[in-house]
Amino acid sequence: MRNAPKQTRRHLNAVEELKEEDDDFDSNIKGIYMAGFRRSMRLCRRRAHSTTQPSCHTRCPSSCYSALNCPYEEVVRHLRLPQDPHRLIALTGPSGVGVNELRRHLIGMNPSIFQGAIAHTTRAPKAYEESGREYFFIGREIFDNMVYNNRFLEYGEHKGNLYGTSVESAREVLNSGKICVLDIEPNAIQAVRTHELRAYIIYVKPPPLQRLRETRQDSYITTNYYDNRPFTDEDFLEMEESARKIESQYWQLFDHVIVNDELQDSCIQLLMAVRKAQDEPQWVPATWIRPRAES
Numbered sequence: 099m100r101n102a103p104k105q106t107r108r109h110l111n112a113v114e115e116l117k118e119e120d121d122d123f124d125s126n127i128k129g130i131y132m133a134g135f136r137r138s139m140r141l142c143r144r145r146a147h148s149t150t151q152p153s154c155h156t157r158c159p160s161s162c163y164s165a166l167n168c169p170y171e172e173v174v175r176h177l178r179l180p181q182d183p184h185r186l187i188a189l190t191g192p193s194g195v196g197v198n199e200l201r202r203h204l205i206g207m208n209p210s211i212f213q214g215a216i217a218h219t220t221r222a223p224k225a226y227e228e229s230g231r232e233y234f235f236i237g238r239e240i241f242d243n244m245v246y247n248n249r250f251l252e253y254g255e256h257k258g259n260l261y262g263t264s265v266e267s268a269r270e271v272l273n274s275g276k277i278c279v280l281d282i283e284p285n286a287i288q289a290v291r292t293h294e295l296r297a298y299i300i301y302v303k304p305p306p307l308q309r310l311r312e313t314r315q316d317s318y319i320t321t322n323y324y325d326n327r328p329f330t331d332e333d334f335l336e337m338e339e340s341a342r343k344i345e346s347q348y349w350q351l352f353d354h355v356i357v358n359d360e361l362q363d364s365c366i367q368l369l370m371a372v373r374k375a376q377d378e379p380q381w382v383p384a385t386w387i388r389p390r391a392e393s
């Protein structure tokens with residue numbers, strides 16, 4: 099689509115406008131409700147990647163302490179106690195690598211254990227939608243207020259509507275005893291690495307180019323024009339370039355890396371990583387265990 103001639107592009111823009119109502123990703127997959135799994139949010143993120151002016155924003159952790167700016171971070175070995183809430187699982191990676199696919203599979207494997215966080219939006223609900231099920235439908239003023247009060251882990255604008263994942267939504271899943279599984283942009287990692295959410299960060303890495311070509315033969319990439327189309331080599335190269343940038347900036351914050359080659363293998367690796375995160379001792383920032391030592 100990036101190379102579409104002007105005439106085609108104009109036509110695509112018109113199609114895009116006509117399809118404005120179809121912004122969201124299918125919310126009910128095999129009878130399992132996928133709260134928080136939304137194409138609109140992903141498209142908003144993708145646009146942020148392609149411009150220098152980010153349209154997605156993330157929350158500054160309460161202390162604004164940044165492990166990114168600090169060459170060393172004090173860590174301690176920590177085992178979650180059975181009575182403690184689960185650690186949040188945050189999946190991240192370059193666009194198109196399969197972050198959502200893996201998240202969807204994980205939740206689908208056992209929806210009574212894994213759950214996404216319900217997002218907030220300022221867009222109007224559709225006839226079949228209920229606030230608190232597909233989204234929390236709120237007015238712009240309330241949304242702005244939530245932004246002002248630092249209540250979103252990340253938020254962004256898409257087609258004039260605001261979308262965001264709140265700390266409370268994630269907390270609610272964790273407090274219910276389930277494991278909250280989010281897909282986030284790398285720049286939101288800091289927002290979930292908190293004493294409360296204790297996020298376990300899983301980076302989804304693309305396999306080498308030849309394996310991308312082989313494994314994605316029958317896969318489709320979601321474009322900004324809402325038409326799913328087969329992957330091209332240009333998409334793969336873009337994905338690799340994006341992966342390089344993400345890795346150079348965030349590698350030290352990843353708890354686990356999954357090379358998303360064969361989907362089935364990746365799903366098994368993901369399940370094992372999630373179990374380890376919850377049930378085995380892990381290195382975590384010392385400030386999570388002794389919050390006061392942070393200042």
Ligand SMILES: Nc1ncnc2c1ncn2[C@@H]1O[C@H](COP(=O)(O)OP(=O)(O)OP(=O)(O)O)[C@@H](O)[C@H]1O
Binds near residue numbers: 318319359
């Ligand atoms: N291991 C894999 N093998 C084959 N196809 C895959 C694999 N992983 C993901 N896919 C397919 O690649 C496409 C893009 O995956 P997905 O939508 O999960 O990307 P993403 O990382 O969430 O990126 P974005 O947020 O930009 O959509 C989907 O069609 C998905 O089914």
